[in-house]
Amino acid sequence: xxMAEIAELDLPHLAMEQDWFAADPAPQFAAARARHPWLxxxxxxxxxxxxxxxxxxxxxxxxxxxxxxxxxxESMGALDTPWGTFQQHHILAANGADHERLRRVLAPAFTPxxxxxxxxxxxxxxxxxxxxxxxxxxxxxxxxxxxxPITVMCRMIGASPEIIPSMRSSLEALGLSVSxxxxxxxxxxxATVLMEDVCTRLVAERDAVHQTGDDxxxxxxxxxxxxxxxxxxxxxxxxxIFLFIAGYDTSKNIMTMMMHELIAHPEIYQRCAEDAGFCxxxxxxxxxxxxxxxxxxxxxxxxxxxxxxIPEGTILMFPWGILGQDPAIAEDAHLFRPEREERRTHAAFxxxxxxxxxxxxxxxxxxEGLHQIARRITRPTTSGPRGWRVFTGVWGISxxxxxxxxx
Numbered sequence: 001x002x003m004a005e006i007a008e009l010d011l012p013h014l015a016m017e018q019d020w021f022a023a024d025p026a027p028q029f030a031a032a033r034a035r036h037p038w039l040x041x042x043x044x045x046x047x048x049x050x051x052x053x054x055x056x057x058x059x060x061x062x063x064x065x066x067x068x069x070x071x072x073x074e075s076m077g078a079l080d081t082p083w084g085t086f087q088q089h090h091i092l093a094a095n096g097a098d099h100e101r102l103r104r105v106l107a108p109a110f111t112p113x114x115x116x117x118x119x120x121x122x123x124x125x126x127x128x129x130x131x132x133x134x135x136x137x138x139x140x141x142x143x144x145x146x147x148x149p150i151t152v153m154c155r156m157i158g159a160s161p162e163i164i165p166s167m168r169s170s171l172e173a174l175g176l177s178v179s180x181x182x183x184x185x186x187x188x189x190x191a192t193v194l195m196e197d198v199c200t201r202l203v204a205e206r207d208a209v210h211q212t213g214d215d216x217x218x219x220x221x222x223x224x225x226x227x228x229x230x231x232x233x234x235x236x237x238x239x240x241i242f243l244f245i246a247g248y249d250t251s252k253n254i255m256t257m258m259m260h261e262l263i264a265h266p267e268i269y270q271r272c273a274e275d276a277g278f279c280x281x282x283x284x285x286x287x288x289x290x291x292x293x294x295x296x297x298x299x300x301x302x303x304x305x306x307x308x309x310i311p312e313g314t315i316l317m318f319p320w321g322i323l324g325q326d327p328a329i330a331e332d333a334h335l336f337r338p339e340r341e342e343r344r345t346h347a348a349f350x351x352x353x354x355x356x357x358x359x360x361x362x363x364x365x366x367x368e369g370l371h372q373i374a375r376r377i378t379r380p381t382t383s384g385p386r387g388w389r390v391f392t393g394v395w396g397i398s399x400x401x402x403x404x405x406x407x
Contacts, residue, residue, distance in 0.1 A: 153247025291321020
């Protein structure tokens with residue numbers, strides 16, 4: 001069987017760097033699949049446009065792929081800078097034994113049991129936020145949503161939520177880290193420096209009072225592992241920064257996407273207020289339809305896939321979230337239908353060895369939040385998104401004004 005060289009294929013092009021692309025990417029992916037069943041080009045590398053192809057390629061990850069943060073940092077001209085160094089050494093950038101070691105450190109704090117243990121905390125946090133925001137009768141839902149997951153993460157880490165205002169602009173900037181948007185680079189550099197300072201002080205303050213064997217929160221766990229030699233001080237700081245970013249950006253974006261979708265489906269929104277169990281269905285359907293993450297992999301050795309020869313050094317981009325709309329995995333995949341009987345297959349948390357460790361926490365807190373929001377905010381309307389984040393990296397709505405009747 002003859003193999004076509006990937007560089008010689010006549011492939012569709014996805015202009016993912018353009019602001020207009022972010023407003024409605026799904027038709028662009030559908031048009032690309034009509035020209036080639038699983039592959040397109042972009043300025044960032046080749047884009048996998050088929051869910052089955054993505055799943056099959058990720059299954060080969062340990063043999064032929066690695067994370068591509070080195071290439072991203074180099075292309076941004078950010079080698080040996082604070083942001084570039086952080087991006088090259090955080091947990092998602094690690095591969096092989098180092099990645100497995102770091103995941104083992106965090107895994108005990110992110111099990112389904114731990115997610116369920118934190119549900120009372122999640123309900124308390126969202127209730128307090130609603131007490132503060134609902135009397136306004138109108139606000140930017142994206143801004144409101146940003147306070148929920150980061151407050152939960154602060155409480156899990158054992159940090160006072162009082163530090164959030166000083167970090168919010170930095171967390172917003174670092175949420176654009178994988179966007180490949182040069183316009184954000186200066187802000188990301190400043191944000192990295194600030195977050196390194198904040199996390200270094202948090203660790204120093206806890207070290208001063210930490211007793212061997214303390215396990216009150218996630219920071220205690222990390223300090224214990226460091227003292228036992230399982231991670232270095234630099235790795236501890238990096239993990240802490242990563243947890244703050246993970247506890248802010250992705251969950252905030254998916255919650256805003258979810259509210260945007262639910263405003264267009266008031267009967268589904270009303271059911272969320274009445275049925276807490278149904279909220280989990282809504283969350284999963286939102287992840288399938290409006291997942292917000294994309295990442296890239298670098299090919300580590302030549303290999304063949306579906307009659308295509310892919311050489312070492314090729315960059316493959318996996319737009320995890322949007323591929324939930326691939327017709328290959330669901331009937332009427334473009335429609336928002338939380339009551340679907342078929343399993344809601346999606347890759348919103350990525351796949352393979354680098355799948356998001358926090359997915360149980362994210363699922364639980366968004367479902368808990370949705371139920372309380374729907375009970376307290378009735379008949380919401382919106383004039384629509386004020387704008388969109390660039391599609392690459394972590395996609396999302398940039399400003400969602402809502403008006404409503406307080407319950």
